[in-house]
Amino acid sequence: MTRQFQPRFLSGHRAWLPSLLFLLMASLLTAQSAAAQSLPDFTGLVEENSAAVVNISTVTERDSQRQQSPFSDRELEQMPEFFRRFFEGPQSPYGGPSRPRRSMGSGFIVSEDGYVLTNNHVVEGADEVIVRLNDRRELPAEVIGTDPRSDMAVLKIEDDEPLPVVSIGDSSTLKPGEWVFAIGSPFGFDYTVTSGIISAIGRSLPSENYVPFIQTDVAINPGNSGGPLFNMDGEVIGINSQIYTRSGGFMGVSFAIPIDDAMNVFQQLRDDGRVARGWLGVLIQEVNRDLAESFGLSRPRGALIAEVMPDSPARQAGLEAGDIVLSYEGEAIERSADLPPMVGRTPIGEAAKLTILRQGEKRTIEVEIGRLPEEEGAASAQDEPSGAAGGPLGLEVEPLPDQLASRLDISGGVLVTQVGRGPAFQAGIRRNDIITELNRQPVTSLDDFRAAVEALPDDRAVSVRIIREGRATYLVMKP
Structure with a gap:
């Protein structure tokens, strides 16, 4: 007969079992309580800072027939179609004049x-702010200045008593994972508090370089x-500016202007009424894996100079198309988007040291930073392959x-x-592009082009510099 094993503490001391279960439950509740206590409590911070947060409403006289909307055009564009129609309305339902x-x-x-x-887009074009x-007091505001490049606006209100103010923090020390919270008026619900963490820093968006x-x-x-x-010290570290959305509502990706940059803009608008930014005078592009290989970089990094503007600080300092900026004032350039903010923050007339890669060799060039002029837009043409072009690259050229x-x-x-199906079309070359460089060799004539084509390697990608509608850019071709 087989004897069944039974633990002694269960067989001889069954009275311990309730006590053991009680201890396990108590430990679990204690752990849950400790976890809850480790989460941030925003109540005190909200009470301390709400008084300095304001709601801004604007009135714009319009000739177009639209109903009243509590949101700006830019915010209406981010809403789902149902809400856009509800707030806009094609015309007054009573057929009267537009409001x-x-x-x-x-x-x-x-x-x-x-x-x-x-934000600039909150007050842009407003007749009354x-x-x-x-x-709940309402005060008229004067628009002191706006800066569309950073989407910033500075207003001024008057009151008999000193007004409550926020504490300004330091955005240069922020790290992903830090707790932050916002106070604002989403959809008109005043003093709404939301919280989360910093997901990333140094993000570049197409609208604000x-x-x-x-x-x-x-x-x-x-x-x-x-x-x-706000950060967890109750200091402002950013200005909520944009969201990324496909539905028109919040999708977990929001963007804020760093307070260091915002205060720089504020001081210039307050003192001068305009913002002066540093200017290098180059058109840059991202260095991808293929470009890195063609320029001799071990990995993608830096900002590739596609064009040097005439009479620019870069031209005067000797920068050239094809140079890759690896660092600016000792700070590494990992992505091309890192460079414009660094240059923009540099005082006008100050010298800056750039480390560049030229023809496989690192060099240091000193540039005296100029003032950023008004930007000019440029479009990009896209053609279909003609199928008639030939040659090793699949294109035809003329002087x-x-x-x-x-x-x-x-x-x-x-x-x-003409561009046919082949390496040129796959690289993105289109009809009416101007090729000025192939595989790091200058192309000034048909003879230069033919010589560069004959010397192309067949075991790696090569760079091609083109000018399209007045703008230069580098493409990568795989012969």
């Missing part, structure tokens, strides 16, 4: 004498624009007309007349 358009956003007070920071305080945005997962919606982003070379202020090149 003034109303929009709203958020902001915060940075000085006791009444300076308020918000009203700031509503935490105690000179702002290294803070990315967070704090819930931001239309109406939050211009409101403050560049002197008149076109003079108008573009270039010394030479070849004009692409």
